[in-house]
Amino acid sequence: MEDALRAAEQQLREAGVPSPRVDAELLAAHLLGVSRGRLQALVLTGIPAPEGFEELVGERAARVPLQHLTGTAFFRRVELSVGPGVFVPRPETESVAQLAIDRALGMERPRIVDLGTGSGAIAAAIADEVPGAEVHAVELSELALAWAARNLEPFGVHLTQGDLATALPEQDGSFDVVVSNPPYIPVGAVPVDPEVAEHDPEEALYGGGMDGLDLPRAAATTAARLLGPGGYFVMEHAETQAADVADFLERMGSWTAVTTHQDLTDRDRATSAVRNGERSGRIPTTPTTPTTGTR
Template identity: 40%
Template sequence: MGCLSSVAGRSGTRVPGAVHEPPRTVISRRAPGNSLDLSRRPPRPGPGGPVRAGSLGTHLAVPGARWLPAVTQEKAGSRVTLKTLIEEAAATLSRGGDADAQHDAERLAARVLGVDVAALPFDTVPGDRAVWKFRKLVARRADGVPLGHLTGTAVFCGLELAVGPGVFVPRVHSEAVLERGLHAVAEVTAPVVADLCAGSGALALAAAHRRPDARVHAVEFDPIAAGFARRNSARRAELGDTPVTVHEQDLTRPGVLDELTGRVDLVLANPPFMPEESRDLPAEFSRHQPRQAIYAGPDGLRLVRATLQVAVGLLRPGGTLVVEHGHLHGETVPELLSGSGFEEISGHPDHDGWPLFSAARKPAAAPPD
């Protein structure tokens, strides 16, 4: 799953014959605060592990917390509260270009303390070990490591999914792909859905959650990513969602979902789409996200072309394809869809007005003579 949007220049061209929705406005959350000196590390605790009560203070009774040694502000002197630490971290991340700096800082703090974000004890003073671990994570996030790779989870369409190094972290932009796809099958009973280039399985799992009557298949060629997809599918099934079938297959080779040829109502796809020679990508994408989820040949369209070829074979007459392609291909992908025999092609922007995905329909079967 390669959802990379708005990371390079904008062409500003409109797609002939494609319907473009008006751009929407998104407000990025940026938190004020003072500079956080990430080079300063507090003393490590002794060899006995986490600091014990009596040396730094008492353990807070926070439900679900692994440990949180803390002291009161009066006893701490110059030590600061968790709220201040988060504000400083958010300021650091914001200066580095993180549009959701406050959110990311809170997620990292929750990871260190072993609690939900909603249960963060903002007015307490964390112990030295917790502060050191938090600052270390903030430094890695500032270096471009994806938040999901640091926390081990990502939220997509309200679902918490397991992610980590080796799998692309799903992004909020791609939720629009799902919404457009579900709209297309709103009147279809028990739709068959295929998620191509599934990565962690985000689109497939969200579709199964929203449409419990659907039969959903996820296709991913990379074994690490496919492993995450299976793990997430098993977890969602434990929570009551319809199980998603994960297939470890390569879209560029014959035989992908052969058993479903001509039977699929909806194909969702978020293939990699950046050209191999792309320059000036943020470090999160150029160094930390898995390369195979970002780059796709000299023009960035190798997997998009494979997706269209597979989709036209899988879809039933009148079935819908929704494919994410980012701002670089707002004109090219609709042209490829037209050349592949699709109709009712429309282009759709992201929250900032940049081309994000295209939707198209396979022609309905001709009526019998």
């Protein structure tokens, strides 16, 4: 087994996979149906490589996402089912979920909604970590919706198919927290990693407009509509977009306490704001009308 892992590690390293040894071990553990820690213990006993290991390593070397090969992704304390058609949740988004969780933990029976839930990662984490919360999630893509339904059903999350730009009009002003990780890559920008560029759905990546912020603006407008006064909004974005996001939130006239937050690598990863007493969620510009939004 150790020789097979070393060969796999070398193959994955040559293919540019960022964590070749870890990925090799996770693929072997997946085939054996054990944890990575258990695999490492079994390697010491001299077990043979599992059947199909070389083929799976070859697919990973072709930069098929690890999570597509194992069918699972881990997000905070939650294990999610993922695959083609849904955005694979990223570690940096865990810090965005943390902001929403921290805010909700200070409330009694909070109502929370995740706009553009994708796989359901944020909504599932909140439902898992905030006792008594009523959690909603909105997703437009039918493929992503199917993954979200599988992941959110055990947590009792209310899942709705819909556009984040027009979500839940019958519940205006009734939520305490709105969180969103909308698509935000600018038009014309191509993700560097093949796993993202070739396997994540385009509708989960591109935010619309030259700055990539059409969908984030729509999410902010919807959040202003759904939240009651004093409600909390937090949204993920690229570090280069932090100043622009803070600017359009401040110009909306719907928010106070606009704050930029860093992820674990000290990059400007999210911006939060508190809903003031006004009911208008309009912004002074008119972005292209979004028709999707999924993470």
